[in-house]
Amino acid sequence: MTVLEKLKKTKSLSELAILLGYEPKALSYIIYKIPNEKKYINFTIPKKNGGERGIKAPVDKLKKLQRRLAELLSNCYEEVCIKSKLKRSLSHGFRKKHSIITNAMKHRNKRHVFNVDIQDFFPSINFGRVRGFFIKNNHFLLDPKVATAIAQIACDNNELPQGSPCSPVISNLIGHLLDIRMVNLAKKAKCTYSRYADDLTFSTNRKEFPMIIAIKKNGDDNKWVSGDVLIKSLKKINFEINDNKTSLQNKTARQVVTGLVVNKRVNIKREYYKQARSMCHALFHTGEFYIGSKNIPVLEISESVKKNEALPPNSAEMTAKGSQSKKNMTGSIKQLQGILSYIYQVKGPHDDRKIGDRRFKPTAVTRLYREFLFYKHFFSLDRPLIICEGKTDIVYLKCALMQLEKEYGTLVKKNDQKGFDFYINFLKLSRNLQNVFAISEGTSGLVSLMDIYETYMKPFKGKGKQHPVIMLVDNDSGSTEIKKRLKNDSTKPFYYFAENLYVKFLTRSSGGEGIAIEDLFDRKVLETKIAGKSFNRMKKIDPQREYGKTIFADHVIKARQNSINFDGFKEIFNCFKEVIEDYNQKKAKL
Numbered sequence: 001m002t003v004l005e006k007l008k009k010t011k012s013l014s015e016l017a018i019l020l021g022y023e024p025k026a027l028s029y030i031i032y033k034i035p036n037e038k039k040y041i042n043f044t045i046p047k048k049n050g051g052e053r054g055i056k057a058p059v060d061k062l063k064k065l066q067r068r069l070a071e072l073l074s075n076c077y078e079e080v081c082i083k084s085k086l087k088r089s090l091s092h093g094f095r096k097k098h099s100i101i102t103n104a105m106k107h108r109n110k111r112h113v114f115n116v117d118i119q120d121f122f123p124s125i126n127f128g129r130v131r132g133f134f135i136k137n138n139h140f141l142l143d144p145k146v147a148t149a150i151a152q153i154a155c156d157n158n159e160l161p162q163g164s165p166c167s168p169v170i171s172n173l174i175g176h177l178l179d180i181r182m183v184n185l186a187k188k189a190k191c192t193y194s195r196y197a198d199d200l201t202f203s204t205n206r207k208e209f210p211m212i213i214a215i216k217k218n219g220d221d222n223k224w225v226s227g228d229v230l231i232k233s234l235k236k237i238n239f240e241i242n243d244n245k246t247s248l249q250n251k252t253a254r255q256v257v258t259g260l261v262v263n264k265r266v267n268i269k270r271e272y273y274k275q276a277r278s279m280c281h282a283l284f285h286t287g288e289f290y291i292g293s294k295n296i297p298v299l300e301i302s303e304s305v306k307k308n309e310a311l312p313p314n315s316a317e318m319t320a321k322g323s324q325s326k327k328n329m330t331g332s333i334k335q336l337q338g339i340l341s342y343i344y345q346v347k348g349p350h351d352d353r354k355i356g357d358r359r360f361k362p363t364a365v366t367r368l369y370r371e372f373l374f375y376k377h378f379f380s381l382d383r384p385l386i387i388c389e390g391k392t393d394i395v396y397l398k399c400a401l402m403q404l405e406k407e408y409g410t411l412v413k414k415n416d417q418k419g420f421d422f423y424i425n426f427l428k429l430s431r432n433l434q435n436v437f438a439i440s441e442g443t444s445g446l447v448s449l450m451d452i453y454e455t456y457m458k459p460f461k462g463k464g465k466q467h468p469v470i471m472l473v474d475n476d477s478g479s480t481e482i483k484k485r486l487k488n489d490s491t492k493p494f495y496y497f498a499e500n501l502y503v504k505f506l507t508r509s510s511g512g513e514g515i516a517i518e519d520l521f522d523r524k525v526l527e528t529k530i531a532g533k534s535f536n537r538m539k540k541i542d543p544q545r546e547y548g549k550t551i552f553a554d555h556v557i558k559a560r561q562n563s564i565n566f567d568g569f570k571e572i573f574n575c576f577k578e579v580i581e582d583y584n585q586k587k588a589k590l
Helices: 003-009 013-019 024-033 060-083 100-105 127-136 144-154 167-188 228-235 270-286 333-350 355-360 364-379 391-403 431-437 442-457 477-484 549-558 567-589
Strands: 040-046 052-058 112-118 192-196 199-204 214-217 220-226 241-250 299-301 318-320 385-387 412-415 419-422 469-473 495-498 501-505
Touching: 003 060, 013 024, 013 144, 024 060, 024 144, 052 060, 060 144, 060 167, 100 192, 127 144, 127 167, 167 192, 167 228, 220 241, 228 241, 270 333, 270 364, 333 364, 333 431, 364 431, 364 442, 391 412, 391 419, 391 549, 391 567, 431 442, 442 469, 442 477, 442 495, 469 477, 469 567, 501 567
Parallel strands: 385 469, 469 501
Antiparallel strands: 040 052, 112 199, 112 241, 192 199, 214 220, 299 318, 412 419, 495 501
């Protein structure tokens, strides 16, 4: 049974609560017992074109409930799109695998591009409209009690609030009728149509732009307004156009759709990249950068982010505007990463070279983002950093540290409120990080990282490299290439490579022979059965009889850490302490 079918079968508040993963009493408390005036925190943020936008942030209990509802309705929305048999996506906001990029791609290389904005998109969707939609829409036809509960969870003061996690998906569901009407209008006009939140775009290669969608204002070739047919079509479904955000762009000038240039291919604005590059240059050479100067304008979160879109871990959508502030503001690492991630997300797909080529001859955009990530992860450290071969190694090490906390107070400390505070960090080699660095997983990726480490670390100035970076490597046949890159044999249980980078090979406490990290566990732990299956640490396993490292890390080590003997990890942690001391001595001599 699909999620939509389960929702349609729901007939009461209690059944809706169970579907959302709540006890009925808990759901009733949030909806009816928390006073309306205490459900949201109100504040404002500046708009891109001046003025302020009101935001209503739900309190934690309500936010959690709205997120559950948003996830449920998002799955229903995707089912509706499939049932509608739409060959192409019409709406690109607030959806998985959709973004401002997929929206802009539909309007590449067109003679005319017309953008129009819906006035007060979220506030125009009121309580009755939400409730009525879920009762009457043929895809839902929900029980009135359930539709009422959904509207009560989603709405505040008779409107969809900007700040609620479920406002975007509900606006998309109700906006689906808008999309159907607009795409039919676009077909009559021989145009391409798409929507991103409240931004509607029509594009065409016709010599003259169709008058049913847009007309010249008072005969002025440079000013365009929405056509009467478009205006009437929107009014029929209770939406109005914001006349201040209407524009038509010809191919002889720069054409922009949701902040991206679309004349030939989807691209970022040139000045936006220059601003990002200037900020990086300042950061790399002085340790800080400013937002708000004449050369580096304020960067504000784009309309799509303000409208509550949940973006992927490797993306951020931002737009630039000139600053009117007299005082410059110091930018943050997180802020700059969002800007560079956005640029790379737009420009990265055009770099179709092989990993080896990208490593040594990256594009300008890739190199800039790579330099920034080196600065963030390896140069500007607030504590020692550990780099492991795989993500399961991090699970092992954290569990071991928590259990050995009393012996390694300089590396970890128990916190009654939050669990544990770690005084070392672990680098997560995400897919995005591997792509930007042009490295693969495992030992070969660490070799590649070593090959470019000095090159990317040397140009940085200012206060940095305050802590060591330690590569923890299995001492097996796969580590041969790493050993070749180490200059000298070491009499210590670790090797110094360059800059602030060290290498630690795994050894047993007794004997010093080479091992993999799983060998540090007792045989009894390694022989743990899960659903009758045995653990196999190799990449290729027989799923009928065996389970791999991820299950071993999560369901054996993490789940049973209180009963596991982690003494085999003491040699690693002792070495970490020695490396930290060694690096402190090196710094003192500089």
